[in-house]
Amino acid sequence: MTTEIVVVPHTHWDREWYEPFQRFRLRLVALLDEVLDTMEREPRYHFTLDGQLACVDDYLEVRPENRDRVAALVESGRLAVGPWQILLDEFLCSGENIVRNLELGMDRADKLGGAMPVGYLPDMFGHTAQMPQILRLAGLLHACVYRGVPSSVVTDAFAWVAPDGTAIRTQYLPAGGYGNGAHLFEDPGRLAERAETFTRTMREWHGPDGPLLAMYGTDHSAPVRGLPEMVAALGARMDTLTGYVTAHSADVDGLPRVTGELRSHARANILPGVISVRAHVKQAMGRAERMVERYAEPLATLWGADWPGRFLDMAWWRLVDASGHDSVTGCGVDDTAQQVAARIAEAEQLGQAVRDMVTARLAAAVPSGGMLVVNPTPATRRSVVLLDVAGTDPLVDPSGARVATQPLEHAPILLLDERMDPATALTFIHGTELYGQHITGWNVKGETLTFTVARESTVPFNVAELRGSLDGVSRVRIEAEPRRTVAALVEAPPLGHTSVRPAPFDAAAEAPEMPESPVTFDGGRVLDNGLLRVEVALDGTLTLTGADGTTLTGAGRIVDGGDMGDTYNYAPPVNDLLITLPEAIEVDLVCSGPLVAALDVRRTYRWPAAGDGVEFTPELPAKSRTAEMERIVVDTRVELRAGEPFVRLRVAFDNRCVDHRVRLHVPLPAKASVSHAEGQFAVVARGLTAEAGCGETPLPTFPASSWVAAGGVAALLEHVTEYELVEGGSELALTLLRSVGYLSRNRNALRPEPAGPQLPTPAAQSRGLRSVNLALMPYGGTWQDVLPAAETFRHDLVVTPGTGAPSLAQPDPAPGLSVTGDGVVMTSLRSREEWRELRVVALTPTPTQALVEGSFTQARRADLRGRPGDPLQVEDGTLRLSLRPWEIATIQLTT
DSSP states (O other): OOSOEEEEEBOBOOSSSSSOHHHHHHHHHHHHHHHHHHHHHOTTOOEEOTTBTHHHHHHHHHOGGGHHHHHHHHHTTSEEOOSBSSOBOTTSSOHHHHHHHHHHHHHHHHTTTOOOSSEEESSOSSBOTTHHHHHHHTTOOEEEEOTBOOTTOOSSEEEEEOTTSOEEEEEEOTTTGGGTTTTTTSOGGGHHHHHHHHHHHHHHHHOSSSOEEEEEOOBTOOOOTTHHHHHHHHTOEEOOHHHHHHTSOSOOTTSOEEESOBOBSSSSOOOGGGGTBSHHHHHHHHHHHHIIIIIIHHHHHHHOSSOOHHHHHHHHHHHHHHTBTTTTTOOSOHHHHHHHHHHHHHHHHHHHHHHHHHHHHHHTTSBTTSEEEEOOSSSOEEEEEEEEEESSOOEEOTTSOBOOEEEEEEOOSEEEEEEOOHHHHHTTOBTTEETTEEEEEEEEETTEEEEEEESOOOOOOOHHHHHTTOTTOOEEEEEEOOEEEEEEEEEEOTTOEEEEEEOOOOTTSOOOOOOSSOOEEOSSSEEEOSSEEEEEOTTSOEEEEETTOOEEEEETEEEEEEOOOOSSOOOOOTTOOOBOOOSEEEEEEEEEOSSEEEEEEEEEEEEEOSBTTTTTOTTSOOSSBOSOEEEEEEEEEEEEETTOSSEEEEEEEEEOOOSEEEEEEEEOSSOOSOEEEEETTEEEEEOSOOOOOSSSOOOOOEEESSEEEETTEEEEESSOEEEEEEGGGTEEEEEEEEEOSBSOOSSBTTBSSOSSOOOBOGGGGOOEEEEEEEEEEEOSSOGGGHHHHHHHHHOOOEEEEOOBOTTOOOOOOBOOEEEEOTTEEEEEEEEETTEEEEEEEEOSSSOEEEEEEESOSEEEEEOTTOOEEEEEOOBTTEEEEEEOTTOEEEEEEEO
């Protein structure tokens, strides 16, 4: 017998995975019914509910009458809930999503009696570098992890250190992870023997003294009746994870130290293929997070009327729910992925609704015919925007100065010209609407009835008068006002707005101020804006030359190869066939400057249709790819804008193949042994290899959120993207698509054991039209040069038609809030009661200062839960905030 074991009964509850959410919830309700009954019947029973409030919320939605029963057990300390709202995937959501997840979980847990004060991260597929700082800023002093821990950790506790130096005591779950004690009580007749084996194993990690943690539970496990008696017979004691972990001091002195992210394969599988499977879900997540974080919330904070808190709360609920480690990852069945995608789409739509509500309010002050331009970034922007405007008059800004423009296309003027019964034409009219526009007038000449229409009209329309004028009419014409799409170079204040409007041409007026570096086209295949020269080579790839002479050739090469893996792990066939060369290439001019120039590059390939025999023998993955080929056309829009040191690419194709991986390769100007990638409040340096040890092949494929840089070139990204340095550090490969047909394969060439059930996932083949937007930027300095470019690329200016009276004067440009500083990036701006809450991060290895300017007179620090801290000095609406390297800072501002 032993007195050294602390048994922590728990369940690991995957909210959705190999079954969709509602099917799993039915089982959850039955499990928690049993948990409550068991705990109330057996007072010594303790239970840890997986660290996520989603279990409680999902249960109480079905059993609302049991809320007080749950709260009583939480308040007694016997049922541990939270601190997370949901157990997330840390790399496939934004840093702000992580914060809101923790905030939601802890706030809701407080209403039930308090959150478990442990950053419980039991099954995430690796851990982000800044998690120790995030947990500490939320008031948590302990973490608990399983996957991703490197081989340098040889004890069951270590100091996990964030890039800013924040260290947090971290409980490691060795020898079986969150189920290391799951088999202790399987055979009541062998309790002593099993306890002895368990003790011997865990002493190797824990050392000779102190209690040993036995996590008694596994996926979707229910409590065992009579467990308190078995624990007592063992001479052990039962507790929650709270009780075991917090019995240890939070002091990290003397503990082994591990700094930064945890993505080692040494101790457990980290299943890196989830980064790139179902890429459209990752794209949607990136769009939705950006819409809510950087458009809806900041604009509503600065320019809205009543705070649309419920709408934003609903958006965040959906984003947090979607971030689950079996949700946004795409490693569930197709029904699960479909539901996750719908959830993300709703979050984006909620964000769009709030954004549009705010911009509509501002647009009411802009005369009709003009355009409101809103800047979502916290620094002054002079950028190219695309405008749809009426007429042919030049555009002017609020000062009356002409705005540089470039015509792109003209809308058709003649919408209809047909012989018909005029009574039929009247059925086309709905109020004043006709053919999607509004009637501004009509006339009858001879046998022809002509309508004039425009996007907007205040002219009354009398259909009765028209009916009396139709005698002899046999022909109907619909003519629209002249409209054009133009590129315009507009300067907008930080987190503020300006406007442009057509004005009669004045020959004496000064010519518009053109950009310092206009875009030129050489008549062949070269675009140049003075900051970057782009040439399309004969094979359809690009040669990029920066202003400092940094040059890369062969950028944008498409490589298609086989993938006989599953949603968790990439696995090439034994005899892979890589397709790198197109059969045909076409290059067409789209537009030629001076504000924007673009070329369309069309490359035609023959890709193998599938893995040879893979559909018939999933237990024995294919050794090669089929001889049957599909004709695939890859279209790449190559766009260069004035003033931008990067080239924008839109890569699109119809995926008609299965069981393959498509990557875009970028040869580096200089060979690199290290890449730098942004994600979750940090920039992480990674090498050419990954640490092995568990059995899973340690592929050095990594996630990047908004950009990745290596060897003098950066790829700017709209969503989390898988990348790898290949060819010994000579090329950067970005995964555009990974098509697979099974949730998990029992036999995966690069993973020794199944990661889940072998279920077909035909939708994970991602057939159909696929497109990816990114940008490439050569640089001669350091990765820090990339930060402002990524901010510009990811956050387009917002354009909204003016809706005010035509006689209105243009409103003056209005700044919102300016946030500047070397390496300083704004991640959030929202209203919290009477304060505006700003969050920034210092993406720099050296101390820096954030300069915050706006209409505020008071400032104070706050933690990640919004609880106020020390006051800060404000002088004339300016806050100078000193920041440590990699510090995450939350500031609250008010007037």
